[in-house]
Amino acid sequence: MFRRSLFAVLPFALIACGPVDEMETVDESTGTQAQAVCPGVTTVTFGTIDNFGGGPDPLPYAPTALPEFVSYLNAQGIPTGQLKTLDDGTSNKHTVATLRHGLRSCFGSTCTLKLCFRARAHADVPQDDRVTIYNTDFGVYSFPQVTSQPVVPNLRATWNPGEVATLCMPLNMALVGDMLQFQMQDDSSVDYIQMILSC
Ligand SMILES: [Ca+2]
Ligand SMILES: [Ca+2]
Numbered sequence: 501m502f503r504r505s506l507f508a509v510l511p512f513a514l515i516a517c518g519p520v521d522e523m524e525t526v527d528e529s530t531g532t533q534a535q536a537v538c539p540g541v542t543t544v545t546f547g548t549i550d551n552f553g554g555g556p557d558p559l560p561y562a563p564t565a566l567p568e569f570v571s572y573l574n575a576q577g578i579p580t581g582q583l584k585t586l587d588d589g590t591s592n593k594h595t596v597a598t599l600r601h602g603l604r605s606c607f608g609s610t611c612t613l614k615l616c617f618r619a620r621a622h623a624d625v626p627q628d629d630r631v632t633i634y635n636t637d638f639g640v641y642s643f644p645q646v647t648s649q650p651v652v653p654n655l656r657a658t659w660n661p662g663e664v665a666t667l668c669m670p671l672n673m674a675l676v677g678d679m680l681q682f683q684m685q686d687d688s689s690v691d692y693i694q695m696i697l698s699c
Pocket of ligand 2: 547548549550551552553554557586587690691692
């Protein structure tokens, strides 16, 4: 219960930065951003790591996603009734989540960014499932794609009903703004999502 109430007052997901002493070693005297603001590995977690425990997991826009993203998907022919949030094991529905990550100020030329999520394949046809990550272009809301990956073969050799795995993909930071949108169609459930920045 504490976790849920905490999320209710936080504008961003919880950010687990490196050790405090690392954070304090950033040289502020130079007045430049030549060095990454968040050295080391910074992980932002969306949802609750509870082995698909059910929910809804606390997310900023549960039970669906940013309203403009929902409207965008509706216009692509995916009705709201076919959208679901984390931990939902219903087949023939798209898992969606809005990722307000707060990492952008940490991006540096020496950094790499990846997105990982824990997923489970369900009944029907998970073998053709796909994960698409969109950037949020505020005011326009055309949601340009950052990446779109078929689970098989890009992320896994197989994705048959009952399989559970942590799937990861690199993200091009040049295409990543302050907020991403996650979509996985349509016979899988997602336990949680993480963005991992390494600098
Ligand atoms: Ca499918
Ligand atoms: Ca979960």
